[in-house]
Amino acid sequence: xxxxxxxxxxRITKTGKRIMLECSxxxxxxxxxxxxxxxxxxxxLIYYSFDVKDINKGEISDGYSVxxxxxxxxxxxxxxxxxxxxxxxxxxxxxxxxxxxxxxxxTRLTVL
Amino acid sequence: xxxVTQPDIHxxxxxxxxxxxxxxxxxxxxxxxxxxxxxxxxxLQLLLKYFSGDTLVQGIKGFEAEFKRSQSxxxxxxxxxxxxxxxxxxxxxxxxxxxxxxxxxxxxxSVIP
Numbered sequence: 022x023x024x025x026x027x028x029x030x031x032r033i034t035k036t037g038k039r040i041m042l043e044c045s046x047x048x049x050x051x052x053x054x055x056x057x058x059x060x061x062x063x064x065x066l067i068y069y070s071f072d073v074k075d076i077n078k079g080e081i082s083d084g085y086s087v088x089x090x091x092x093x094x095x096x097x098x099x100x101x102x103x104x105x106x107x108x109x110x111x112x113x114x115x116x117x118x119x120x121x122x123x124x125x126x127x128t129r130l131t132v133l
Numbered sequence: 134x135x136x137v138t139q140p141d142i143h144x145x146x147x148x149x150x151x152x153x154x155x156x157x158x159x160x161x162x163x164x165x166x167x168x169x170x171x172x173x174x175x176x177l178q179l180l181l182k183y184f185s186g187d188t189l190v191q192g193i194k195g196f197e198a199e200f201k202r203s204q205s206x207x208x209x210x211x212x213x214x215x216x217x218x219x220x221x222x223x224x225x226x227x228x229x230x231x232x233x234x235x236x237x238x239x240x241x242x243s244v245i246p
Contacts, residue, residue, distance in 0.1 A: 125176055
C-alpha cells in the first residue's frame with residue numbers, strides 16, 4: 022500500500038461548488054502539506070501543518086481551507102471553486118529529523 | 134525573502150550524454166538543499182539532499198549534486214543520461230528544521246535517442 026494516498030485522483034466540478042480533497046498517510050509523520058502544481062509555476066504551498074494542533078497558511082491560501090483531523094489525515098477544501106483553481110494538487114508528509122518529503126500521487130482538479 | 138531559482142526551464146540531451154541542472158538559492162546562511170524528480174503522472178521523489186559535510190552528495194539513480202557556498206548553488210549532475218531520466222526536476226531549499234521547504238520552478242528534461 023502507498024504511504025501517502027489522495028482521494029479522489031481526478032475530479033471535475035462546476036464553479037461555485039464546494040470540494041474536499043483528502044490525504045492520508047501511514048508514514049507516522051507529524052508534518053503534512055498541500056501544494057498545487059501549475060505548468061511553469063512549479064509547486065506552490067497552500068497550507069501546512071507541523072502537528073495536529075498546528076495549521077499554517079502557505080503562499081497561496083486564499084480560497085482554500087484545511088482540516089487536520091488526526092496525525093494521519095489532512096484535508097483540503099475549496100469552499101466555492103473557481104476555474105483558476107484548476108490544477109494538480111499534491112499532499113506531502115515529512116518528519117522533523119530527516120526532512121524528506123513524501124508525496125501522494127496527486128489529484129487532478131478541473132473547475133468548469 | 135528566501136528564493137530558489139532554476140535558470141533552465143527546459144533542457145534536451147541525447148541519451149548517453151552528461152547532464153547538469155542548475156539551482157541557485159538566495160539565503161545568507163547554508164540551508165538544507167534537496168533535489169526531487171517528478172516522472173510523468175506521478176508525485177515527486179527525493180533524489181538526494183545536502184545538510185552538511187562533504188559538498189558532493191550522491192543520490193539515487195546515479196545522480197550527484199555539488200554544493201558551492203561561494204556561488205549559492207546546488208547543481209545536479211549525471212554522467213550518462215538514460216531515456217528513463219526524462220522528467221521534471223525540482224530543487225528545494227529549507228532554511229531550518231522549523232521552516233517549510235521552498236521549491237524552485239522546475240526544469241523539464243527531455244532525452245532524445
